[in-house]
Amino acid sequence: MPIFPNKLCPVKIVRVALAIPLLKYFDYLLPGGVSALEVGSRVKVPFGNSQRIAVVVELDVHSEVPQDKLRPLTEILEPEALLPNSIWKLLRWASDYYHYGFGEVFSQAIPAPLRRGEPARPSPISYWQATEQGRACDLNDLKRAVKQQIALNALRHANPGLTNAELRLQDIANAALQGLAKKDLAEQVEHTPQTGQWHYQQSEDELRLNTEQALAVAAINNADGFQGFLLEGITGSGKTEVYLQAIANVLQQGKQVLVLVPEIGLTPQTLQRFAKRFAVPIVALHSGLNDNERLSAWLQARSGEAAIVIGTRSAVFTPLKHPGLIVIDEEHDSSFKQQDSFRYHARDLALVRGKLEQTPVILGSATPCLETLQNALAGRFSHLELKQRAGRASLAKQTLVDIRQQPLQGGMSPLLLKRIKQELKASNQVMLFLNRRGYAPALLCHECGTVCECARCDAYYTLHQNPSYLACHHCGSQRPVPHQCESCGSTNLVTTGLGTEQVQDTLEQLFPDYPVARIDRDSTRRKGSLEALLDKINQQKYSILLGTQMLAKGHHFPKVTLVALLDIDHALFSSDFRAAEKLAQLYVQVAGRAGRAELAGEVMLQSHHPEHELLQDLVNNGYQHFARFALNERQQTQLPPFNYQALLRFEAPQANAVNAFAEQCYQQALQLNQFGCWVFPATEAPQPRRAGKYRMQLLLQAEQRRALHQLLARLRPQIDQLPSANRVRWSLDVDPQDML
Numbered sequence: 001m002p003i004f005p006n007k008l009c010p011v012k013i014v015r016v017a018l019a020i021p022l023l024k025y026f027d028y029l030l031p032g033g034v035s036a037l038e039v040g041s042r043v044k045v046p047f048g049n050s051q052r053i054a055v056v057v058e059l060d061v062h063s064e065v066p067q068d069k070l071r072p073l074t075e076i077l078e079p080e081a082l083l084p085n086s087i088w089k090l091l092r093w094a095s096d097y098y099h100y101g102f103g104e105v106f107s108q109a110i111p112a113p114l115r116r117g118e119p120a121r122p123s124p125i126s127y128w129q130a131t132e133q134g135r136a137c138d139l140n141d142l143k144r145a146v147k148q149q150i151a152l153n154a155l156r157h158a159n160p161g162l163t164n165a166e167l168r169l170q171d172i173a174n175a176a177l178q179g180l181a182k183k184d185l186a187e188q189v190e191h192t193p194q195t196g197q198w199h200y201q202q203s204e205d206e207l208r209l210n211t212e213q214a215l216a217v218a219a220i221n222n223a224d225g226f227q228g229f230l231l232e233g234i235t236g237s238g239k240t241e242v243y244l245q246a247i248a249n250v251l252q253q254g255k256q257v258l259v260l261v262p263e264i265g266l267t268p269q270t271l272q273r274f275a276k277r278f279a280v281p282i283v284a285l286h287s288g289l290n291d292n293e294r295l296s297a298w299l300q301a302r303s304g305e306a307a308i309v310i311g312t313r314s315a316v317f318t319p320l321k322h323p324g325l326i327v328i329d330e331e332h333d334s335s336f337k338q339q340d341s342f343r344y345h346a347r348d349l350a351l352v353r354g355k356l357e358q359t360p361v362i363l364g365s366a367t368p369c370l371e372t373l374q375n376a377l378a379g380r381f382s383h384l385e386l387k388q389r390a391g392r393a394s395l396a397k398q399t400l401v402d403i404r405q406q407p408l409q410g411g412m413s414p415l416l417l418k419r420i421k422q423e424l425k426a427s428n429q430v431m432l433f434l435n436r437r438g439y440a441p442a443l444l445c446h447e448c449g450t451v452c453e454c455a456r457c458d459a460y461y462t463l464h465q466n467p468s469y470l471a472c473h474h475c476g477s478q479r480p481v482p483h484q485c486e487s488c489g490s491t492n493l494v495t496t497g498l499g500t501e502q503v504q505d506t507l508e509q510l511f512p513d514y515p516v517a518r519i520d521r522d523s524t525r526r527k528g529s530l531e532a533l534l535d536k537i538n539q540q541k542y543s544i545l546l547g548t549q550m551l552a553k554g555h556h557f558p559k560v561t562l563v564a565l566l567d568i569d570h571a572l573f574s575s576d577f578r579a580a581e582k583l584a585q586l587y588v589q590v591a592g593r594a595g596r597a598e599l600a601g602e603v604m605l606q607s608h609h610p611e612h613e614l615l616q617d618l619v620n621n622g623y624q625h626f627a628r629f630a631l632n633e634r635q636q637t638q639l640p641p642f643n644y645q646a647l648l649r650f651e652a653p654q655a656n657a658v659n660a661f662a663e664q665c666y667q668q669a670l671q672l673n674q675f676g677c678w679v680f681p682a683t684e685a686p687q688p689r690r691a692g693k694y695r696m697q698l699l700l701q702a703e704q705r706r707a708l709h710q711l712l713a714r715l716r717p718q719i720d721q722l723p724s725a726n727r728v729r730w731s732l733d734v735d736p737q738d739m740l
């Protein structure tokens with residue numbers, strides 16, 4: 001609704017937040033004649049020489065700016081608040097807690113079209129539907145094209161058709177649809193999603209719960225308003241069944257459920273599990289959606305039309321009309337932490353949201369992070385434990401393999417190779433894990449020792465093969481493989497270290513009859529390629545699965561009987577205090593892939609340090625024991641979760657500028673610190689140069705969360721005002737998860 005300033009009417013002033021990285025608000029004139037305007041509505045305002053989308057944070061403001069200096073709003077995009085009150089409060093809380101400007105927080109929390117000022121109305125999205133001929137034909141005519149048959153059957157049952165997101169949900173490939181289109185049996189149409197109400201319906205029987213599961217479900221169903229639950233269950237203990245039955249209880253009351261999963265965990269398999277159980281509208285929010293699909297899903301959640309919303313990190317901001325429950329699966333997963341721009345933790349925000357909306361929040365994991373575990377041990381969460389594997393699966397045998405002085409082939413010891421051979425002969429699958437992609441992590445000159453280094457980072461190039469090139473895994477730069485050493489001209493260049501591509505080579509030479517599936521970021525770069533690989537693995541088209549930690553998360557591979565971790569030793573000696581926790585989580589998650597169905601499994605962990613306390617503890621006593629030990633250690637060393645941290649990061653192309661700025665911030669922090677925080681001197685970042693920029697950091701720590709936030713609240717505006725603040729890129733990370 002455009003506004004025409006009317007000189008005769010009394011003038012009102014409104015305060016708005018803009019999506020800029022400052023804590024400031026801005027005042028604008030609201031000409032008379034506009035009566036209905038709510039806090040939380042979007043408006044368009046002139047800002048400098050451009051027009052910006054802003055959100056109203058206050059009405060009837062007494063501005064400090066003289067009235068003749070204020071400019072009028074350009075347009076009101078909607079007179080009513082865009083978000084429900086609970087989400088508005090959540091964003092206010094997040095802006096305060098993370099010390100980010102409210103406008104920035106708000107804009108990141110809403111779908112891109114709304115950020116750009118488009119109306120909060122569904123726009124047409126594309127559907128596949130069966131043609132008249134497709135509806136009339138005999139499905140048996142397609143029995144030679146099973147995928148097309150399945151696809152057509154699904155399209156016939158859908159009204160008005162299936163969106164791309166829904167097709168993915170049902171695992172229907174584009175090729176099948178194109179095949180149907182060629183035969184005039186299916187077509188693509190544009191259509192605006194219709195509003196509609198759902199009724200609870202279950203489409204699959206529930207499993208009979210074991211005692212531990214039943215106790216967990218009962219406890220969750222009994223929650224009255226907000227309650228935090230840690231569902232700590234070993235892999236395969238049936239956590240998902242607990243979620244499903246708790247969700248059923250909420251859906252039966254006509255309420256909606258929000259499920260957050262790790263980035264890598266939002267696979268068709270996950271979605272199918274929900275879709276199979278519940279015949280209610282499910283929307284998935286993930287990076288594969290286009291803008292219109294995302295907006296449409298968001299609107300369906302806000303209007304109450306979607307019963308279940310499944311999404312990754314940013315879905316925590318999705319408004320629900322009738323919120324009933326939040327589930328966070330694999331709560332320890334690092335993808336719940338946003339690592340750039342607005343750095344929030346979706347798990348922590350989910351808990352705040354649960355309090356605001358008075359709903360239970362379930363955090364589920366086999367390897368809860370130490371922060372969550374401490375909350376449970378301190379009685380802030382109810383601790384639900386599943387210690388038995390559900391169904392018939394038994395626990396895997398664990399073997400620590402001492403590889404000192406062993407002849408290794410592709411990083412694999414003779415004992416491991418022998419076991420791989422046995423399992424392959426028995427027609428089982430084996431899974432090998434190495435957290436380094438590429439062929440080799442360094443290429444060096446055998447004459448003079450010079451290593452090929454990225455010109456823009458303090459880092460070596462990784463060699464890739466087929467096709468061969470060098471790539472920097474820090475800044476992404478690539479270059480051809482040199483034929484000669486840059487320092488001495490020798491052509492004798494050799495690789496050191498081991499990446500997944502090289503292990504694949506070795507495996508294919510040693511076991512030529514057994515196909516290898518490699519799963520890492522390189523092999524799954526194309527959209528849909530990960531799904532395709534996982535599909536083929538479950539169809540037993542591969543015998544050997546090899547991958548980075550992408551392979552460790554949540555996937556269910558029933559035929560895997562042997563899991564091996566080739567090289568984890570670097571984590572034993574890391575400077576990051578979370579390295580041990582992360583290694584333990586990884587080990588347990590990877591180990592959880594073995595022997596999930598009827599087949600017993602074995603986990604082999606290769607190390608040059610088999611006597612290391614951490615490895616011994618993990619293998620002999622399990623994650624629970626390790627975690628409690630680690631918590632004790634954190635307490636002794638005054639580290640999170642017993643202390644609270646915030647990290648300021650700085651970077652710029654000139655080393656001097658970064659140094660000077662970091663030092664100024666340090667001095668400011670020292671001066672403002674009347675709260676007993678520790679202000680550590682500014683230091684070089686663990687990676688002092690990346691992508692041509694010099695990097696420094698400043699760590700703040702406190703025993704009391706309040707003290708840290710008091711300091712940050714005074715420090716942040718001061719930094720904004722430092723004269724060189726726009727020459728150095730800086731960011732604030734509250735509760736940082738790593739120091740990189």
Ligand code: ADP
Binds near residue numbers: 208235391
């Ligand atoms: P988690 O999420 O804890 O790793 P899942 O929920 O994936 O475990 O369950 C592992 C397997 O056990 C699945 O195949 C699931 O169907 C099965 N399962 C779970 N609960 C039961 C139960 N109560 N009775 C029989 N099988 C179960």
Ligand code: ZN
Binds near residue numbers: 448485487
């Ligand atoms: Zn050389």
Ligand code: ZN
Binds near residue numbers: 454455
């Ligand atoms: Zn680089």
